Amino acid sequence: MALPRFFCPIPLENNTLITLPKEAAHHAGRSLRLREGTKIALFNGHGGEYQGILYFNEGIAQVQIDCFIEDNRQLCGNITLIQALASGDKMDWIIEKAVELGVNRFIPVAAERSVLQLSGARLEKRQQHWQAIIQSACEQSGRNTLMELLPVQHLKNVFNTTGDTDLFVADPDGELSLTEHLRQHPTMNNIGFFIGPEGGWSQKEVELMSKQGAIKIQFGSRILRTETAGLALSSASAAILGWI
CATH class of the missing domain: 2.40.240.20 (Hypothetical PUA domain-like; domain 1)
Known part of the structure; x- marks a missing residue:
């Protein structure tokens, strides 16, 4: 027990x-x-x-x-989830489940179409709340290292922190299959997923991500909600690459 x-x-x-x-x-x-x-x-x-x-x-x-x-119960590779701010309790849910699935870094993004807008004291309080969720989720899941939570930032600033991470944009119309791509590149060790808000990324944001080398990928034939997409992609990637 x-x-x-x-x-x-x-x-x-x-x-x-x-x-x-x-x-x-x-x-x-x-x-x-x-x-x-x-x-x-x-x-x-x-x-x-x-x-x-x-x-x-x-x-x-x-x-x-x-x-x-000494066991940290971590994945064998690194997953960064770059999540546009979602409304209601969705962000709490996403962060909690990301910890359980082994995501090692979480970057909240104030996207152009994000319903949730945070600033000042409200933003600071929400960051503290999310940090507490991470700690609690680590207690429950058995993780001994905390998922890194970066401050809420605009998309243009994200690329200053991604380094050598292989970046992907979740897009139901993407021509590249995530499953096939990962199977063709089994030695990947650092991957990151851009997950848009309820209204999706703006065209300007999509162009910026593409310019920075992010690859559009699709995962199945169904459209996933913002609170589902990142978790599904993270879990599937860890399994396909044998990181579990």
Whole structure:
């Protein structure tokens, strides 16, 4: 049975006694109602997990760490999901599932046709909210390194961070099949997917992506929603390239 897992953003070391941060302590004692003596797992996002025994010392939650496990449960390759801002709770859903599927970097884009528009304090609060979703999804899925979340940015700035990533644009009218392309290039190690908003990318944005070398690809004969496309492409790519 899987151990209860907690994100613990403090230095962790084998054979030490540590005090759980407030949020982790509340989750363990109040939400999960774990008893003293329960074995739990901790990770701080820098790789590996630490297992130990939970104790309560005058109401303070502490863990005696007695084991380090190096496994990070990562994909063998790198996937960057470049997602145009979607409305409602869709972004929360996409980010959570991207973590579970093994995406290692997430770039939210303020597209021309994005319904959701963020700025100022609202933008900062949403970034913090998304970061908390990443941490929670890592706890649930067993990942020991956090998916990297970049700040919301305009499309033209994305290419400053993609480096040697092989870039693809999800397009139902694309002439190139993702499946066939990946099978023809089995040694790919860094791939990125541009996923448009509900209204799709503008013609100007499509031209910019094409100019920067992004390849239009299609995946099946059906049109996928923005909250489905990136997850489907990421999952399929990891399977086709043998990264699972």
